[in-house]
Amino acid sequence: MELLKASSILFVLLNPFLISIYLISLIRDLSLKDFSKVMMRAHIISAIVFVIFALAGESIFEEVFNVRFGAFLIFGGIIFLWIGVQSIFSGKVVLIETRGDPEHIAGSIAMPFMIAPGTISASVLIGSQLPAASAAAAIIAAISFSLVSIIVFKLIHDPLKKRNERLLNRYVEVMGRVVALFTGTFAIEMIAKGVGMLWPS
Template sequence: MELLRAASILFVLLNPFLMSIYLIDLIKCLTFKEFMKVMLRAHYISGVAFMIFAIAGESVFESVFNVRFASFLIFGGIIFLLIGVNAIFTGKGVMVDTRGGAEHLAGSVAMPFMIAPGTLSASVLIGSTQQTGMAMMAIALALMASFASIVVFKLVHDPLKSRNERLLNRYVEVVGRVVALFTGTYAIEMIVRGVEILLK
């Protein structure tokens, strides 16, 4: 039960539905095989980062990077705020360059969509509340669920694209704007939390 609870925290913050909306250009442009390769690599990169933070804890920021965790939260919040504002006014996802190999695209997906202040904070929390083995399993479980969800979205999207492209594009635009409201709100929360930590 504790394993599922820990995994669900990270899965909710990864939010594969939101990620699918923001990466819609990638979903449209890549074949299923190419998309699978990119997402598998992005989840692998993210998994390594999450496990490092789960083991090292919050002190990794000060001891390794010589920065405060609060500063990381504020900067991450600003990035997400810009993403949210852009999506609200344009109705489009984030522009990800679809040229290049899986390595290039996977890095663009992993940062900032997966490796973000919220998910890294969750990894630190999982590492501090679970034994190392359980923490690794929880992170792996969350990533597998995220990967499966995004792949299912791609499988549903491709047949609909050929039959109802205009309707699908309109749906993605509307949902993208709605999701952007929550992204912007979450960004403000991250900035406020970072400021509160600095002022303590």
Template structure:
């Protein structure tokens, strides 16, 4: 994997449009300044975790915690599936119950929406195929792109909402339902991927 391939692959996993679906309730409810502060904190948390896995690989699980990475995939998938189910039946407001006050939202942005089995696996793969400096550069360039992309989408949402509130509200409701299906689909895939490690016939 080259530097460019790693950058494109990691950005595809963390593309701002997909993240905007997961964070739709925050984009709708928070002012731009508050949203930026919460987002930057969450991205920093995610970047530190990705950097750790890019440098240590799955040795963090196997040597330090003495667990298989597949176990993390299964449990993370179950949590993600519960989030998707709640999102589908409750809409964007349902996720706000899973978070606290704005000063405590950074952690809920980092996990599970930034830091998940897929992105952590990608960080491990980058660390094994790129020099440490290049792997860390990919991580932090992607994190910066996430912040810029989500801010642009937040600005577009706010501008359109002022001009055509009813249309935007209908778009938010429809997008929320679609994103819940995507969350659930990714969650099931995480669970199946983890189970295949223990039962290859699945």
């Protein structure tokens, strides 16, 4: 149960539906084979990073990077706030460059959309609650479910695009603004947590 709970928390924070909205340009432009290859690379990169943070814990920030975890949360919150503000005014969340090699696109997807303050914090928490092997298994399970969910979204999108392209474009624009509201709200929460950790008084 602990493993399932930990995996569920990371899966919710990854939010494959949200990622699908951000990656709508890739979903439109790439074939299923190329899209699956890109997403698999991005998820593998993310899984490796999450496992490292789960095993190392918060000490990795102070001992390796010589920074406090709160500072990381504040900076990550500022990035998400910038993304949210841009998206809320434009209605667009297309921030991924679709040209280039799959490994380069995969890196852009992994950071900052998957490897973010929230998911890294969850990985640290998973590592503190479960044995190393169980923590790694929970992370791999969450990553696998996320990958499958995004590919399913691609499979649903392609037939709809051909029949209802204008309606689909309008839906993406509206959802872009809705997603931006949650992105900005989440960003403020991350900044507040970071400030609280750095200056608890």
